[in-house]
Amino acid sequence: MARVFVYGTLKKGQPNYPHMINGAHGIARFQGRGLTVEKYPLVIAGKYNIPFLLNAPGIGHHVAGEIYSVDDQMLQFLDEFEGCPDMYQRTPMRIEVVEWEGKSSAPEERPAVNSILECYVYSTTTYQPEWINFPYYDNYDAFGKHGLQYVLRESRE
Ligand code: PCA
Numbered sequence: 001m002a003r004v005f006v007y008g009t010l011k012k013g014q015p016n017y018p019h020m021i022n023g024a025h026g027i028a029r030f031q032g033r034g035l036t037v038e039k040y041p042l043v044i045a046g047k048y049n050i051p052f053l054l055n056a057p058g059i060g061h062h063v064a065g066e067i068y069s070v071d072d073q074m075l076q077f078l079d080e081f082e083g084c085p086d087m088y089q090r091t092p093m094r095i096e097v098v099e100w101e102g103k104s105s106a107p108e109e110r111p112a113v114n115s116i117l118e119c120y121v122y123s124t125t126t127y128q129p130e131w132i133n134f135p136y137y138d139n140y141d142a143f144g145k146h147g148l149q150y151v152l153r154e155s156r157e
Contacts, residue, residue: 001029001069001070001071002069002070002071002072002075002120003031003067003068003069003070003117003118003119003120004028004067004068004069004070004075004078004119004120004121005034005036005065005066005067005068005093005095005119005120005121006020006065006066006068006122007036007042007051007053007063007064007065007066007121007140008042008050008051008052008053008065008122008140009050009051009140009142009150010066010078011065011066011140012030012066014140014141014142014150015142015150015152016081016152019077019078019081020068020074025073025074025077026070026071026072026073026074026075026076026077027070027071027073027074028068028069028070028074029068029069029070029102030066030067030068030101030102031067031068031069031100031101031102032066032067032097032098032099032100032101032102032111033064033065033066033067033097033098033099034064034065034066034067034095034096034097034098034117034119035062035063035064035065035095035096035098036053036062036063036065036093036094036095036096036121037062037093037094037095037096037116038057038058038062038093038094039057039058039059039060039061039062039063040053040054040055040056040057040059040060040061040063040123041053041054041056041059041060041131041132041134041136042054042060042061042063042136042137042138042140043131043132043134043135043136043137044134044135044137044140044146044148045127045128045131045134047151048150048151048156049142049148049149049150049151050150051137051140051142051150052088052123052124052127052131053121053122053123053124054123054124054125054127054131054132055089055091055123055124055125056132059132059136060136060138061136061137061138062096062138063137063138063139063140064098064138064139065095065121067095067097067117067119069102075120078090078122082122084122086126087124087126088122088123088124089122089123089124089125089126090120090121090122091120091121091123092118092119092120092121093118093119093120093121093123094116094117094118095116095117095118095119095121096114096115096116097111097112097113097114097115097116097117098113099113100112100113
């Protein structure tokens with residue numbers, strides 16, 4: 001099992017969450033919520049209003065997201081779904097635990113609140129330079145007041 005931190009459309013209540021709970025893609029177990037230890041610019045970009053964590057540490061906010069434990073099959077699905085490595089690259093990042101719900105591990109293996117875990121994150125270094133000037137978010141919501149509603153894959157032209 002691998003640990004993945006999601007900050008965008010894969011979070012609960014967001015447009016691509018159904019893929020996380022689709023057993024045909026493998027297993028993803030929700031473990032808790034977290035925050036990037038480093039600051040990153042999280043922007044919404046392109047004509048489909050896609051959220052991107054730009055891999056430019058030190059700029060932006062500590063970004064909120066969810067920690068999942070996923071099997072190899074789900075990890076492979078997510079790589080394909082996220083256009084990895086062209087659109088996003090999956091890299092290990094340090095994530096601070098905000099809230100832990102994972103029940104699978106023994107109590108002594110349960111990470112404490114405020115402890116730091118290494119998790120895979122889909123961020124990008126292959127972004128258009130002007131994106132760094134876009135507004136930064138700390139907690140992505142496709143339906144937020146920014147009005148930049150995410151366009152689902154199947155609705156794109
Ligand atoms: N999906 C991935 C990266 C951005 C996105 O929309 C995620 O939720 O973390």
